[in-house]
Amino acid sequence: MNAAMRRATHWLLIASMSAALILTAPAHARPPHAEVLPPGFKAEVIVGGLEWPTTFAFAPDGRIFIAEKAGRVKIWKDGITYAQPLLDITDEVNNFVDRGLIGMALDPNFAENGWIYLFYTWDAPGEEKDSDGPRRGRLVRYTVEGDVADPESAFVLLDDHWSYTQNHSVGTLKFDRQGYLWASMGEGALSADPGQLALKAQAIDNLQGKIIRIDPRTGEGVPGNPFFDPQNPKSARSRVWAYGFRNPFRFALHPETQLPYVGDVGWNTYESLMIATPGANFGWPCVEGPVDVPRFQRDPVCQGVNAKTSTPKAHTYHHNNQNASVTAGDFNTGDHFPAEMKGNFFWGDYSTQKLWRTVLDAQGRFKETLVFAENMGEPVDIQFGPDGALWYLSIFSRGLVRITYEGNPLRPLATITETKPKLGPSVRILSPHDGDTFLGGQFIRLRGAAREAVRTQWRVTRHEADQTRVVLESEGLTAVLPMPSDLSDEGYLEATFTATDAEGRSAKKRIRLYPMPSDGYIRSWWLNGSYPWRALEDDVLPNSEARYIATPSDKRAWAIHTPSRNVDLKRYLSPSYRSVAYAFVWIVVPEERKGLLGMNSDDGIAAWLNGELIWRNKVSRYMPDDTRDIDLPPITLKKGYNALLVKVDNNDGEWRFKARVLNPDGSIMRDVVVKMTRP
Numbered sequence: 001m002n003a004a005m006r007r008a009t010h011w012l013l014i015a016s017m018s019a020a021l022i023l024t025a026p027a028h029a030r031p032p033h034a035e036v037l038p039p040g041f042k043a044e045v046i047v048g049g050l051e052w053p054t055t056f057a058f059a060p061d062g063r064i065f066i067a068e069k070a071g072r073v074k075i076w077k078d079g080i081t082y083a084q085p086l087l088d089i090t091d092e093v094n095n096f097v098d099r100g101l102i103g104m105a106l107d108p109n110f111a112e113n114g115w116i117y118l119f120y121t122w123d124a125p126g127e128e129k130d131s132d133g134p135r136r137g138r139l140v141r142y143t144v145e146g147d148v149a150d151p152e153s154a155f156v157l158l159d160d161h162w163s164y165t166q167n168h169s170v171g172t173l174k175f176d177r178q179g180y181l182w183a184s185m186g187e188g189a190l191s192a193d194p195g196q197l198a199l200k201a202q203a204i205d206n207l208q209g210k211i212i213r214i215d216p217r218t219g220e221g222v223p224g225n226p227f228f229d230p231q232n233p234k235s236a237r238s239r240v241w242a243y244g245f246r247n248p249f250r251f252a253l254h255p256e257t258q259l260p261y262v263g264d265v266g267w268n269t270y271e272s273l274m275i276a277t278p279g280a281n282f283g284w285p286c287v288e289g290p291v292d293v294p295r296f297q298r299d300p301v302c303q304g305v306n307a308k309t310s311t312p313k314a315h316t317y318h319h320n321n322q323n324a325s326v327t328a329g330d331f332n333t334g335d336h337f338p339a340e341m342k343g344n345f346f347w348g349d350y351s352t353q354k355l356w357r358t359v360l361d362a363q364g365r366f367k368e369t370l371v372f373a374e375n376m377g378e379p380v381d382i383q384f385g386p387d388g389a390l391w392y393l394s395i396f397s398r399g400l401v402r403i404t405y406e407g408n409p410l411r412p413l414a415t416i417t418e419t420k421p422k423l424g425p426s427v428r429i430l431s432p433h434d435g436d437t438f439l440g441g442q443f444i445r446l447r448g449a450a451r452e453a454v455r456t457q458w459r460v461t462r463h464e465a466d467q468t469r470v471v472l473e474s475e476g477l478t479a480v481l482p483m484p485s486d487l488s489d490e491g492y493l494e495a496t497f498t499a500t501d502a503e504g505r506s507a508k509k510r511i512r513l514y515p516m517p518s519d520g521y522i523r524s525w526w527l528n529g530s531y532p533w534r535a536l537e538d539d540v541l542p543n544s545e546a547r548y549i550a551t552p553s554d555k556r557a558w559a560i561h562t563p564s565r566n567v568d569l570k571r572y573l574s575p576s577y578r579s580v581a582y583a584f585v586w587i588v589v590p591e592e593r594k595g596l597l598g599m600n601s602d603d604g605i606a607a608w609l610n611g612e613l614i615w616r617n618k619v620s621r622y623m624p625d626d627t628r629d630i631d632l633p634p635i636t637l638k639k640g641y642n643a644l645l646v647k648v649d650n651n652d653g654e655w656r657f658k659a660r661v662l663n664p665d666g667s668i669m670r671d672v673v674v675k676m677t678r679p
Contacts, residue, residue: 036374040338040406043376046391047076047400049532051574053393055104055172055381056400060111062414063147066393066400068574069100071120075147076400077555083527083573084558087118087142087149094121094135097166098191102249103139103183105173107216111416114144117216119183121169122159137161137170137185137207141216147555157219158183160236161207164197165190168209168247172328176258181216182241184248184262185209187284194246194267198285199301201244204237209284211248211260211276212239226279242276244310246284250328250381251276252345254364261345263328266319267293271326273315273347275364283310290316314366315358323351329382329392332357336388336408346372346390348379355379355392377401387411424505425453429497433552433676434511435524435561440485442673444513448477450499457498464491489517490563514561519627520598520660520668521565522585524676525646526550526557529581530573536580536604536618536649546611548645550584552677557584559676566625569648569655580649586675587642587661594636595669596662598629599646602653608645609635620651629662637661641678 035043052069059065063077065086071093075082093101103119110116122138123129136159143153163169168186175181187209189197201209204227213225221228221238229238247265254261260276270289274282285293286302287310296302317324329347344357345366355373358366377394385391387410390403404410430447438444450456458479460472464487471493472481483493493513500506517523528550531540541548542556550557560572567583570576597607597614602623606616615633648657661669 035376037403038372041373041403042406043373043401043403045398045400046402047081048398049081049530049575050074050399051576052100052395053380053399054100054102054395056383056391056393057104057106057116058383058386058413059106060414060416062412064400064413065104065106065116067101067104067118069102070095070574071101072574073101073104073116073118073149075555080555082147082555082558083529084147084555086116086144086147087151089118089120089151091129092123094123094127095130096121096132098186099135099163099166099169102170103173105175105181108175108179110144115141115216116144116149117141117157117173117181119170119173121163132166135163135169137163139170139173139183139219157181157214157216158207161185162188164188167191171247171249172251174251174253174260175216176213176253178258179216180213180222182211182213182251182253182260184211184245184251184260186247186249187245189285191267194285198246199296199299201246201284202281202286202301202305204240204243206236207239209243209245209248210236210240211242211245211251211262213241214239224278241278242280242282242311244280244282244284244287244305246288252328252330255331255333257364259364261314261328261331263326263347265325269319270316271319271324271349272313273326273328273358273366274311274313277311280311281305282313283307286310289313289318315369325350327379327382329355329379330384330390332384332390334384334388334411336410337390337405338407346382346384348376348382348392350378350380350395353377353379355382373403385413386415387413424503425499425501425507426451427453427456427497427499427507427509429495429509429511431679432511432513433559435514435559435674435676437514437516437524437674438483439516439671439673440483440487442483444481444483444493446479446481446495446497448497448499448509450477450507452501453499454502455500457500459496459498461494461496462487462491463494464488483513483515487515489515489519491515512561516673517565519565520662520670520672521627521658522660522674523563523565523567524559524561524674525567525583525585526559526676527569527572527581527583528554528557530569530575530579531581532575532577532579534580534649536606536616536647536651538580540580541582545582545608545645545647546613548582548584548608549643564625565627565658566623566656567658569650569657576650576655578650579655580647581655583646583648583657585644586678587637587644588640588673588675589637589642589669590639590671592637592639594634594664596632596664596666597635597644597659598662598666599631599657599659600629601631601648601657603651603655603657604649605631605657606647607633607659608643610638610643618649618651620653623654623656629660629666632662632666634664635661641675
């Protein structure tokens with residue numbers, strides 16, 4: 001087990017050493033016992049093969065965005081998990097114990113503006129990656145275009161929540177009917193021994209142990225918040241709605257009152273569910289559940305804060321010497337479930353692997369709580385979908401699960417027929433494809449297409465080291481230029497195609513084109529995967545390995561260009577433990593010839609050329625970062641395009657490989673180029 005997995009097995013909602021449940025089950029595994037559901041209900045795993053999934057969001061066009069703790073956001077739609085993530089911010093997410101990417105929400109006007117909000121613990125520049133020590137919680141808005149969020153669109157709304165220890169970091173994001181954004185945050189203290197840090201939950205001039213309500217455009221508090229200061233709307237107190245929480249990991253907004261129904265993960269004794277009225281103080285650490293905490297009652301901060309004076313909880317339950325960790329859920333407002341369950345609040349417990357439903361009275365108070373399901377895995381996010389079903393994420397054993405009722409039909413997941421087009425022109429680059437390589441002096445023919453445009457333009461810039469300069473500016477849909485013969489292996493050309501309409505509005509597309517590297521190793525690939533708990537011998541591609549060809553329209557494939565000759569699959573794909581993945585590319589040669597496929601991997605590797613299996617080797621070895629080829633199967637290349645498919649399993653190695661085309665004598669075949677698509 002690698003270091004990241006060892007860290008992750010300690011994760012999630014650790015209430016105390018006695019209350020935590022430490023699981024190490026693989027992501028594909030089923031719970032140890034079959035689920036127990038009411039008659040007429042069934043649970044179905046919709047998305048498996050996830051790595052520590054934490055939260056999810058329904059897009060109005062039927063896509064589901066799923067966040068993984070390390071910092072990737074994946075897309076699922078119509079039975080397919082897309083290979084390319086919506087966004088990958090693993091380089092800046094602190095993925096340590098409780099910390100990581102925990103909260104996500106889509107803007108109410110997502111179909112028009114494409115805004116997505118992510119809430120995560122942040123490794124700022126210069127801070128050690130995925131390590132202990134104080135870290136800030138960060139709330140950032142990104143803009144989604146198509147199936148990708150632009151990293152450069154990041155707009156920071158909040159970064160002044162502190163996780164002083166490895167526990168109780170950031171939590172949930174929710175939008176209310178007014179368009180305000182709510183967020184929950186832990187008190188940042190150590191689970192097993194809270195100490196003085198826990199007392200920060202009692203101060204409204206910081207964000208530890210709070211529920212806040214803010215303007216999603218500015219990050220400021222809003223009028224109507226109980227401690228709002230119009231002179232300083234971005235102060236902590238201006239944003240605070242309720243306080244005195246330990247770890248309000250998940251909450252939901254009541255469909256009528258819009259009040260947060262919060263699940264606060266307890267310490268040694270009690271789990272709590274509470275209705276967060278404005279200005280409510282739920283007492284932590286002076287109070288846990290319905291009782292005082294003697295250790296903290298002696299502190300001056302807790303004078304006057306006790307079980308009688310703090311805001312009462314809506315529901316508490318005792319640990320009874322077992323692990324417990326509450327996960328607040330969602331309200332059933334649809335008609336898919338039986339009529340007697342309409343209006344119920346559904347929630348769960350990560351440790352006991354149970355789901356409950358609470359019947360509410362006319363005022364929204366807890367009236368009766370009933371066990372709904374058992375042995376359901378470890379629920380970390382529970383939501384009713386647009387289809388009326390109950391969806392939840394099981395972080396270790398299942399993935400994204402949907403619970404349906406056979407007695408009533410489901411509605412569609414999509415709530416709109418199509419995304420509203422943005423004003424202005426639209427553009428496409430027809431050729432070449434992002435990631436294509438060219439020989440020095442070889443001509444590159446650029447072709448674009450545009451709609452609603454009166455002017456189109458190509459601009460090509462040369463990038464090398466820290467230097468950038470323009471090498472071509474051309475009007476029209478097409479342009480031609482040579483690949484510079486002196487461009488180094490680290491350099492590339494960036495071609496930007498711009499269209500402008502009659503009102504001056506413009507749209508752009510960009511691609512990067514590369515010289516064939518001097519060491520011959522292929523750096524551009526279509527990645528397909530990964531497939532957890534599969535081996536090198538398993539054919540898991542939809543239409544078989546021998547017939548596989550990656551295309552831009554295949555959402556299971558992702559076009560990447562790696563800066564290193566070693567393709568580090570863990571950098572791009574998850575899960576990354578005991579998985580197999582595929583890499584595909586077209587090899588283009590000017591004439592038929594014999595050669596060798598030079599390869600190296602520290603894991604099992606197999607290769608197909610033009611549909612024929614030419615190599616399979618189950619290995620576990622050291623892979624040096626040099627130009628050494630260990631596997632050298634002979635190949636015959638036909639003139640023009642040759643389909644190359646490489647398969648790599650994770651056999652206790654680092655899940656890396658490299659490949660290049662060699663002459664029969666082992667020298668580099670210098671006139672080979674790589675193409676991502678075939679004309």
